[in-house]
Amino acid sequence: MQRIKLSNNLSFSRIIQGFWRLTEWNLTPEELVKFIEDRLELGITTYDTAEIYGKGEAEIQLGKALKLKPKLREKMEIVTKTNITVDFSEDIPFGYYDSRYDRIIASCKKSIDHMNCDYIDLYLIHREDPCINFNEVAKALIDLKKMGLVKEIGVSNFDPMKFKCLNKAVGNTLVTNQIEVNPQCFEHFESGMIDYLTYKEIPPMIWSPVSGGLLFTSTEDIYVNSRKVLDTLAKKYNTTVSTMVYAWLMYHPMKAMPIVGSQKIERIKEALDAFDIKLEHIDWFKIYTSSKQKVLR
Ligand SMILES: NC(=O)c1ccc[n+]([C@@H]2O[C@H](COP(=O)([O-])OP(=O)(O)OC[C@H]3O[C@@H](n4cnc5c(N)ncnc54)[C@H](OP(=O)(O)O)[C@@H]3O)[C@@H](O)[C@H]2O)c1
Structure with a gap:
């Protein structure tokens, strides 16, 4: 660990x-x-x-x-x-x-x-x-x-x-x-909070890493859009959608500490599996833009 x-x-x-x-x-x-x-x-x-x-x-x-x-x-x-x-x-x-x-x-x-x-x-x-x-x-x-x-x-x-x-x-x-922070929540990217914490080397704890479960269950566009991208990436890395999200969070230099809200030990193990994912830089951006709320200029 x-x-x-x-x-x-x-x-x-x-x-x-x-x-x-x-x-x-x-x-x-x-x-x-x-x-x-x-x-x-x-x-x-x-x-x-x-x-x-x-x-x-x-x-x-x-x-x-x-x-x-x-x-x-x-x-x-x-x-x-x-x-x-x-x-x-x-x-x-x-x-x-x-x-x-x-x-x-x-x-x-x-x-x-x-x-x-x-x-x-x-x-x-x-x-x-x-x-x-x-x-x-x-x-x-x-x-x-x-x-x-x-x-x-x-x-x-x-x-x-x-x-x-x-x-x-x-x-x-x-x-x-x-x-x-999750693929649907950008508040702290937008406010500069994540930049500031990264610069000061103050590691953030991350709540609702898989969007409180909505990533898997919601029919709203922002979740459905992300699911499609994450499903494709999960196949590419031979893992699960959750693991891809944890890998995305922990790839960022902020040194995120995700808080898993699940009661199921399997879901904890999915978070741990993220340590073995070598995320490609481009795939970090695919997840960042997956919900279609963010458009890169
Ligand atoms: N500081 C704050 O203001 C704040 C706010 C909210 C939360 N928090 C902290 O952050 C922790 C995590 O938040 P969270 O519980 O929202 O996190 P989360 O891990 O994003 O969501 C957990 C929920 O998602 C469900 N879930 C997970 N994987 C799933 C899957 N593959 N399919 C369907 N459902 C799935 C879980 O159900 P199962 O149990 O059935 O797996 C659980 O109901 C909290 O426990 C709390 O400690 C802090």
Whole structure:
């Protein structure tokens, strides 16, 4: 398994298991222990969750598994996130973001409590809060590090301006930006975020690498178009459509760390197979333009 160094203190398995959908899988704590052990055997040591996943239940389920088998913790890197705020107890029709100091500190302590672990390896500000006070967020993140509650800090879904502002405020210690990239999603290519991370050698974590499954199931043109191109390439490289997408993501010099959202071990193996694909440069562009949203000039 390739590993990616995020700091002197932290490295990740290049392929990460995501737990956004964990509560849909209806796993018992025993089954979740087995789920994690199966992935550890493949070298997948990094696990991504968030305070908000499953309305808070995803972290609790992980905590039950870790309580059952505490030794698992030392073999894993745990990533979790804060700032999406929904009051589930009342029927508030929308969520909002709360990145204020007290909220971040309390939320981190709650996540640690829910997950039955003493610390979080990487703590992320989940979304691009339009009402963010960078210096206040920075103070919270730095304090959490000082308290030994988090090893490293980062962000998710940030645009280049927000990333630069917060990174400056924390003394250039953000170790990642977790962003959506797939053959249908170009937001971070277009914003310059990917260029900036590549230049700064800050490796991004990539969410929804296979477009949340829509790449395989949707009848919308952007997915159907990509599927056709990826099917042809999969035949050329004697592999699967998924493997082609992971190979495409990891070919780019940004040093992407894809987060696989599937519950199926076969789909994890498809991501690992991408390490053996020697993607031709021209084929990277065939995938980039496959949905027909992007036209090269
Ligand atoms: N930071 C953020 O804002 C953010 C947002 C979203 C997600 N995330 C993180 O990123 C992780 C991955 O996101 P994701 O779950 O959207 O990723 P994904 O891996 O692109 O999508 C996973 C979904 O696709 C389905 N799928 C995969 N391969 C398939 C195939 N060959 N045929 C049909 N369906 C297929 C899976 O179903 P099966 O389980 O049946 O395989 C699953 O429902 C999440 O778990 C979370 O940790 C972060």
